[in-house]
Structures are given as structure tokens and as C-alpha cells.
Amino acid sequence: MGKNTYICAIKVLKLILSKKTKYAMVALARLARDYGREPIQIRDIAESEKIPQRFLENILLELRKLGILGSKLGKEGGYFLLKKPSEVSLLEIVRHFEGTIALMYCVSEKAYQPCEFCKDEATCRIRKVFKDVRDTTYEILKRTSLESLIQDQPRS
Amino acid sequence: MGKNTYICAIKVLKLILSKKTKYAMVALARLARDYGREPIQIRDIAESEKIPQRFLENILLELRKLGILGSKLGKEGGYFLLKKPSEVSLLEIVRHFEGTIALMYCVSEKAYQPCEFCKDEATCRIRKVFKDVRDTTYEILKRTSLESLIQDQPRS
């Protein structure tokens, strides 16, 4: 068997969002659905959304440090949304967990680095294409809030 | 020093295109500029576009197997575009080297996999957002050909 032999294996693709980002979005949608109520425990979210609990702990912790979630220790403790669901956009979630939404550093706002190829970024055609892609992605994610994720969704 | 100590290190971000994809686009733009002429040698491209030569060999080989490039062995050999620059879109390049342009498997055409979370993909709100992102990315990359990359560009 060669080293590149795959048996029913799934190739992980680079552009695909990490599971961390997806878990974060799913967990936040759940917390948005219960916005204004009692804190929800990690175990609850892990079970109902099918997210590995220990992994989810890390993710919720990051979201708390980001200022999106609050937590309460002890019995009846748990996590809850600090901001209103309409005030949390997918843009900030994806950007935090992926670092940037751009496909090239030279069109990133958050992780900009000068291009290694082109002499002049202002006229570079490749850059212009991926700037367009970034800008439309930005607009779509910016206008999508947690609230718009939970409209007309069943309670669970 | 802890294991996670970074000194002036650059974090590699997942959504960023791989260097392979970028090198492929740059090399193809170069070959498009010289479309209809003699084959161009790997070394030439590597030097003028500043791409590691051994790495570029792999990339050009892949593009040949894809049917975009042709090659000629022996003295005066090299690579050349098989298709017209206007007939090669960035979409097929990115898709080949990244596997897909989608950010989630459930909205990918080339690498579709059912969603692990939602009960109904047709109504899933998260999916809808990333389907929008994919579709606009698709349109932009589809309409961008090698020809549009080299218009008004200096010869070297």
C-alpha cells in the first residue's frame, strides 16, 4: 500500500470552513433561540446540537472572551448571549475563527500582507478578482445576523 | 518558552488559497501572455515569476493532465497553452487545486456531502447563506478568463 492510498477516505478541503467555525455558528443559533432565558449548560448544547462536549467548551470560552457570550458558574450556571441576536453577524464569527474571510492575504483587511508576485497591487488583475470575491462575501456575511438564522425555525 | 510561543511568525489561515493555486494562476497568466508562440521552459517561468522550480514542475504537470497545457519534450521543449486564453476560467483552476470553491460541503457541487447538523437542507438558514456566498464566488470566477487577467499588462 502506497502512502497515498485512500480507502473510503474523505479528502479535507482547504477552503472549507473548520468544524470549529461551524460548531460556533450552530451553538450560537441555539443560544439565540433561547435568548433572554436562563443560562444554558454546555452539556445541553452539546447533546442537542451533536457537538463533542469538550471541544464545545473551548469554543464557548472563545466566544465569551470575544464578548458575545456571558457565563454563569455553579449550579444552574451556563452560557447565554450577551448581545441581541440581531446584533451578532456571521461576519464576526467567521472572521474570528478563520482569521479572515479573504482568499488572498493581499485583499484581506484583517490579515493583510503585501503580494509576493505583482509589482503594483492597484493594477493587479488577479488581486482585483479576489477583492471582488471578498467584498461580496463580506456583504453577505455582514448582513446575516443570528436573528436571521432562527426565523421560522422549529424550537428543537 | 512555551510550545505556543510565536516569534514574528505568520499564522497560516485556512481560507487563504494555497500557494499551489496562486502559482498556477501566475504561471498560466504568463503562458497566456505568450500564447501562440514557442513552448516556454519551466526554468523560464520559475525565474520570471519567482516560483520554486521543482514545485512548479508538479503544478505544470497537473495542468497538463487537466488538459489546459501541452508540453514538448527535449531541446527547445517546454509548456504552452492548449486552449485560448479566453477559454480558460479561473473557476476551473481554483476548483482543481482547492477541490471546491464552496465554504461548506453541503453547498458544494464538486464535493457535496450532506450536512451533519440540519434536519432539512432546503430550509437550513446557515446553508442558505453559504450557498449565496458560493454562488456569487462561482459567477465571479467563471467569468474571469486568463485573457481578462492579461489585458493592458506589461509584457514582463
Added chain:
DNA sequence: ACAATGTCGACCAATTAAGTGAACAAATGT
């Protein structure tokens, strides 16, 4: 024959993704 060129397969180092585990800290009910 020989030199220039592409072809192919194997190999490598560094990094990341996706978790797991264990010990600790804080709040609460009794």
C-alpha cells in the same frame, strides 16, 4: 552520442485540525 528538457515517484519538515484529559476555581443549595 549527447545535452536539454519534461516526467514520475518518493521523501521530508513544519504546521494545523480536531479533539481528549486532568486538575483547578467558582458559585450554589442544603
Added chain:
DNA sequence: ACATTTGTTCACTTAATTGGTCGACATTGT
């Protein structure tokens, strides 16, 4: 005071990918 529940932190693991490099081989023109 104490046990229990819950969150917090840091270190660790395993498998895979990225970004190359290397050496031998095949083909072509002169």
C-alpha cells in the same frame, strides 16, 4: 461547612496537509 454542579485552563495526541525537494528516467533535437 460541605458536596455538587458548572465553567476554566493548559497540555497533549493523532492524522493529515502544505510547501516543497530529490533522484532517476524518458524523450527529443542536433
